[in-house]
Amino acid sequence: MTAARATALSCPRCGGRLHGVASSALVDCPSCDSPLAVLVPDIPVHESVRPSLDREEAVAATRAFWEGRKVPRSFLAEGSVEEPILLYVPFHERVRTCSLRANEGPAFVDRPSLAPAVRIPGLPLEKLDAFPASGAAPREAFDAAALQRRALVFDPTLEAPSLAAISGAVVVEERAGLVWLPVWLVRCRHARNLYEAALDGTSGTVLQARAPMERTALLPEAIFFTYVFAFVFGMPLSWWVKLVAFYFELHWFGGLVLTVGTPGVVFWVLAFAWDRVRFRYEWTGDRLGVRREPVNRPGRTLPEKIRDGFFAAARWINGPPDETEKKS
Amino acid sequence: MSDRPRVVARGCPDCGSLLLATAGVSWMTCTGCPLALDPFAVPAERLPTFHPAGAGTDVAQRLAFYVFESGPPESPAWIWIPAFRALSTSSRSDPGAVLENRGYRPELLAAPLGAALARTPAEARALAALRSGVKAAEADLRAARLVSLACRVSMGNVAEKVSGFTWPFGTLRPPVT
Numbered sequence: 479m480t481a482a483r484a485t486a487l488s489c490p491r492c493g494g495r496l497h498g499v500a501s502s503a504l505v506d507c508p509s510c511d512s513p514l515a516v517l518v519p520d521i522p523v524h525e526s527v528r529p530s531l532d533r534e535e536a537v538a539a540t541r542a543f544w545e546g547r548k549v550p551r552s553f554l555a556e557g558s559v560e561e562p563i564l565l566y567v568p569f570h571e572r573v574r575t576c577s578l579r580a581n582e583g584p585a586f587v588d589r590p591s592l593a594p595a596v597r598i599p600g601l602p603l604e605k606l607d608a609f610p611a612s613g614a615a616p617r618e619a620f621d622a623a624a625l626q627r628r629a630l631v632f633d634p635t636l637e638a639p640s641l642a643a644i645s646g647a648v649v650v651e652e653r654a655g656l657v658w659l660p661v662w663l664v665r666c667r668h669a670r671n672l673y674e675a676a677l678d679g680t681s682g683t684v685l686q687a688r689a690p691m692e693r694t695a696l697l698p699e700a701i702f703f704t705y706v707f708a709f710v711f712g713m714p715l716s717w718w719v720k721l722v723a724f725y726f727e728l729h730w731f732g733g734l735v736l737t738v739g740t741p742g743v744v745f746w747v748l749a750f751a752w753d754r755v756r757f758r759y760e761w762t763g764d765r766l767g768v769r770r771e772p773v774n775r776p777g778r779t780l781p782e783k784i785r786d787g788f789f790a791a792a793r794w795i796n797g798p799p800d801e802t803e804k805k806s
Numbered sequence: 807m808s809d810r811p812r813v814v815a816r817g818c819p820d821c822g823s824l825l826l827a828t829a830g831v832s833w834m835t836c837t838g839c840p841l842a843l844d845p846f847a848v849p850a851e852r853l854p855t856f857h858p859a860g861a862g863t864d865v866a867q868r869l870a871f872y873v874f875e876s877g878p879p880e881s882p883a884w885i886w887i888p889a890f891r892a893l894s895t896s897s898r899s900d901p902g903a904v905l906e907n908r909g910y911r912p913e914l915l916a917a918p919l920g921a922a923l924a925r926t927p928a929e930a931r932a933l934a935a936l937r938s939g940v941k942a943a944e945a946d947l948r949a950a951r952l953v954s955l956a957c958r959v960s961m962g963n964v965a966e967k968v969s970g971f972t973w974p975f976g977t978l979r980p981p982v983t
Contacts (some may be wrong), residue, residue: 589894
């Protein structure tokens, strides 16, 4: 990144100093309030986008996101929501005007690219739809000191990614800049846990959010598995005998295998069902949808290890896959 | 122009009205008189600005175009180059090309442009030459001027009435608000 020059800029009307202006910008003189234009050649333009949502709207957007989901009623209730935090996150913005030579004749196109200039753990900035966000509201000259009074402002720490060459195109002109986009962090305490939602500050789109899951959400599955369990273990012995006889009618060796295998499979299915129900779950969501995620679940549980063991054994019995299988 | 930082007042040297500008682009347009200028240049370069006659001057949202003339002086062709940036839109299908293909040549009325510029006249001239298929130095482009057309923002889109072009809101630079 090109470093800002240490040049003292002053208002041409009153001579007042312009503090915090490090790149080309449209500013008002802090002394005489005259509208000014600053041109700093060779330095990317630093701008920020004003959020379209205020605090209340950010909380309302979070509530709207979880509406209709099975979340506890007290979640996001008045009093449990902490003061929303506004973040300003930098993005590298480049607009390249490329000339295209094609059969239809010469043409040009403005190719934009926006990439996060910072990495914030737990905040998926790549999910932010940066093009509409960067053009959704009037831009302001980036003034870190002024923004820091009402928001957390992040410094760019990542270099601008190198842009791939466009085949058949020549870059006629390129404009580079840094644009700080607003992101709201809405936090809610529920049952001694902290749940966060990150929202695009210009559109209210949820980038990532977590919420507790209502216990009754697992009730249909639990009831279903309980009935399966009761059915399997409540089956009269005569039914099992009939089933075994049916197996042996099909094939004597196959019948033997099925007789031994059926209880094993049934137990494994039940263990797998129990494995699904026994963990506490949370909702995680983004603009693509909402998913259910278990809490403190190990990478692989015992039923999964057993299942994987069976698959490994089957592969071992089958032998190594040939080239065509590998390709498929 | 020197490459040291420069600061200018955004006031029109003729009428004193506010100049509309885009950060990083040296050319600005006056909100009070039909003028676009580069106040960073010494002496300041100027271009006249126009509206199509009869289109009304009270429209809040406008899109600006550089208009060049090329070809024989008695019947020149108008080349329309957007002074804004419509991201990811090819110039073959942008409103400038549509206006050019339609031969849109309205009667012009000198008026404040009502929009900031995302390109300088030099850049627009280079793009006009590119569209004409000749090198910028060889291009016979005359009568550079700025013309703005009314547009409407609704349902998340910006629509330009004459060419019938529509862009998603947020893909235009500077943003139309």
